[in-house]
Amino acid sequence: MAGLFDTFTISKRGLSVQQGNINTTAHNIANASTVGYSRQRAVVETTRPFGGNGKWDNCSAGQVGTGAQITTIQRIRNEFIDYQYRDANSILGNSQVKSEFLSKIEDILGETSDTGIQGLMSEFYKSLQSLTSSSDKTDVKSVVLQNALALTDAINYTYNQLEKQLGNAQDLLGDNVSEINGYLDQINELNKQIARVTTMGQSPNDLMDSRDALLDELSSKFGFNIDKQALNAIDINSDEYDNLKLVNANPNDLDYNRFSTVKSADVVENKDGTYSLNVEYYKLGDTNSQPVSITLSGDKDTLNSLKDELTTCRVLITDKDGNFKVNGTKVEPGTTFAITDANLNDFKKNIFKTYEHEAGVNNVPISNDKIKGEIAGNQSVQATIKGYMNDLDKLAAGVAYAMNAVQTGSLDGTKTVSDTLIFVASGTKSDDKITAKNITINKDILDNPSLLNCKPANESGDGANDRAIAMATLNTLKFNFSNVSGDSSTWTRESFLNAAGVSFSNTSGNPEENINLSGDSSGATMVSHYAGIISKLGSASKAASNTVTNQETVLQGLENQRMSESGVSLDEEMTDIITFQHAYKANAKMISTIDELLDVVINGLKR
Numbered sequence: 001m002a003g004l005f006d007t008f009t010i011s012k013r014g015l016s017v018q019q020g021n022i023n024t025t026a027h028n029i030a031n032a033s034t035v036g037y038s039r040q041r042a043v044v045e046t047t048r049p050f051g052g053n054g055k056w057d058n059c060s061a062g063q064v065g066t067g068a069q070i071t072t073i074q075r076i077r078n079e080f081i082d083y084q085y086r087d088a089n090s091i092l093g094n095s096q097v098k099s100e101f102l103s104k105i106e107d108i109l110g111e112t113s114d115t116g117i118q119g120l121m122s123e124f125y126k127s128l129q130s131l132t133s134s135s136d137k138t139d140v141k142s143v144v145l146q147n148a149l150a151l152t153d154a155i156n157y158t159y160n161q162l163e164k165q166l167g168n169a170q171d172l173l174g175d176n177v178s179e180i181n182g183y184l185d186q187i188n189e190l191n192k193q194i195a196r197v198t199t200m201g202q203s204p205n206d207l208m209d210s211r212d213a214l215l216d217e218l219s220s221k222f223g224f225n226i227d228k229q230a231l232n233a234i235d236i237n238s239d240e241y242d243n244l245k246l247v248n249a250n251p252n253d254l255d256y257n258r259f260s261t262v263k264s265a266d267v268v269e270n271k272d273g274t275y276s277l278n279v280e281y282y283k284l285g286d287t288n289s290q291p292v293s294i295t296l297s298g299d300k301d302t303l304n305s306l307k308d309e310l311t312t313c314r315v316l317i318t319d320k321d322g323n324f325k326v327n328g329t330k331v332e333p334g335t336t337f338a339i340t341d342a343n344l345n346d347f348k349k350n351i352f353k354t355y356e357h358e359a360g361v362n363n364v365p366i367s368n369d370k371i372k373g374e375i376a377g378n379q380s381v382q383a384t385i386k387g388y389m390n391d392l393d394k395l396a397a398g399v400a401y402a403m404n405a406v407q408t409g410s411l412d413g414t415k416t417v418s419d420t421l422i423f424v425a426s427g428t429k430s431d432d433k434i435t436a437k438n439i440t441i442n443k444d445i446l447d448n449p450s451l452l453n454c455k456p457a458n459e460s461g462d463g464a465n466d467r468a469i470a471m472a473t474l475n476t477l478k479f480n481f482s483n484v485s486g487d488s489s490t491w492t493r494e495s496f497l498n499a500a501g502v503s504f505s506n507t508s509g510n511p512e513e514n515i516n517l518s519g520d521s522s523g524a525t526m527v528s529h530y531a532g533i534i535s536k537l538g539s540a541s542k543a544a545s546n547t548v549t550n551q552e553t554v555l556q557g558l559e560n561q562r563m564s565e566s567g568v569s570l571d572e573e574m575t576d577i578i579t580f581q582h583a584y585k586a587n588a589k590m591i592s593t594i595d596e597l598l599d600v601v602i603n604g605l606k607r
Contacts, residue, residue, distance in 0.1 A: 010067035014587035036213030086219035090372030093220035097377025099544035125475040141449040159436035173314035177285030222373035283322025298339035315352035355380035478523035
């Protein structure tokens with residue numbers, strides 16, 4: 001049987017175990033408000049018993065216990081909840097970016113003041129009504145032109161504000177790149193520390209908490225997969241791209257990727273008639289460094305398509321040093337890389353496009369509600385902004401081309417009764433390629449309002465005010481904007497109005513009778529077109545806001561679930577501390593008792 005010294009050892013071990021329990025509880029209490037901290041507990045097991053290990057063992061009573069020991073400090077963490085949380089956080093990140101930008105666009109387009117597009121358009125058409133009864137008065141014409149100028153200024157301003165939001169979305173992508181690379185580098189370093197501590201037989205709980213906190217932050221940017229490896233290390237790979245390695249568990253494996261930021265992409269025509277795409281990018285998103293330039297050759301349409309993709313996505317997949325590679329081969333600055341049908345998809349695999357699925361290039365979900373991360377949100381919202389910019393372009397062109405057609409009596413731009421246009425593209429005397437960005441009033445007609453043509457035959461000839469009446473009815477003219485090309489660089493007065501279903505009602509063949517315009521009955525007036533834009537925007541903004549609210553509810557539920565399991569409850573910790581305190585006292589009492597018994601054995605027998 002075990003003696004007093006064995007009992008002393010058991011009590012000493014018990015004292016050590018309870019001290020460890022108290023230390024762990026104190027650590028929990030100290031970190032009760034630490035973000036990302038996971039509750040810890042000491043795992044206590046019995047030590048190896050004495051006796052009963054062989055036939056000739058002299059321990060007649062069988063195995064005798066030798067006490068307890070702490071084998072490890074366990075981190076209370078549910079990895080499945082972590083997975084659900086990060087998945088929901090990725091979807092929320094995408095939804096929040098969309099909602100924020102749609103809210104800003106709604107503020108820009110959905111103005112309520114009289115100085116907004118809606119109010120100024122109403123004033124412009126109202127002044128045209130006044131012109132019908134005072135077509136010979138220069139001051140009335142001047143009011144019409146000033147109202148037209150105010151409208152074009154408002155359209156210009158609104159377009160510029162949308163363009164600014166487009167730039168903001170692209171700038172945010174650049175900011176995300178440096179932030180993401182920072183997270184990945186920190187995770188990579190923590191991986192090494194965690195593996196090193198684990199190798200020594202210890203539990204790197206606080207280090208793993210720090211790594212998990214970074215993974216939570218990273219999940220808001222884009223979707224990724226985590227593969228657990230030996231020594232508590234992890235591999236991180238992208239959800240959206242095959243073979244995109246971001247963090248390697250093996251510290252000796254230096255084959256991993258980082259992200260870089262596209263500064264610019266421009267298609268240029270060379271002297272020999274070929275085309276090149278000049279791309280500048282910042283290695284690893286470091287905007288304080290000199291940008292790296294690479295040149296691509298190929299056909300014009302392919303290069304223009306790549307340019308649009310590069311400027312929209314803004315994020316390149318590069319190696320750990322920021323070098324751009326295609327199929328593992330570095331594209332050297334100063335050389336020209338030829339884009340062909342055979343290698344086009346291989347090149348595209350290095351553009352981090354996360355907002356839409358592209359077969360043969362990425363694994364982005366086809367369903368929009370499954371797309372993840374702020375990067376995807378910033379990329380997709382650009383298409384949304386461009387859509388509203390195009391709607392505004394069509395509004396500007398519709399107003400301009402209809403007025404100019406009535407003013408000149410011509411759809412194709414040839415002189416019929418007047419060659420003085422009302423609306424022109426800024427810096428020109430033409431209305432070709434007119435857009436919301438460049439629409440303005442012809443300076444000649446501003447300086448000389450009498451050039452505003454209200455008569456049927458010419459600027460100042462006799463006759464009824466037929467053209468003034470025709471202009472006044474333009475507010476009811478319907479355009480089929482859905483048939484108009486989205487490429488404003490191809491617009492002319494004739495192509496735009498023909499596509500929109502607008503033509504002169506004149507059937508006589510006499511161009512001087514080209515006065516009244518007829519539209520497409522299935523189309524929309526200018527006012528209703530703009531109201532439709534705002535209505536569509538309002539619905540999209542509300543839907544995005546609802547998605548954010550719903551996703552926040554999901555995320556909060558998962559956070560509560562996580563905290564109920566991993567969070568520190570001060571009530572529970574205080575209960576535990578009382579238990580451990582009593583156990584500690586009991587073990588201390590045992591040691592005191594054994595001390596007294598030993599005194600009896602050693603000293604008492606002499607008496």
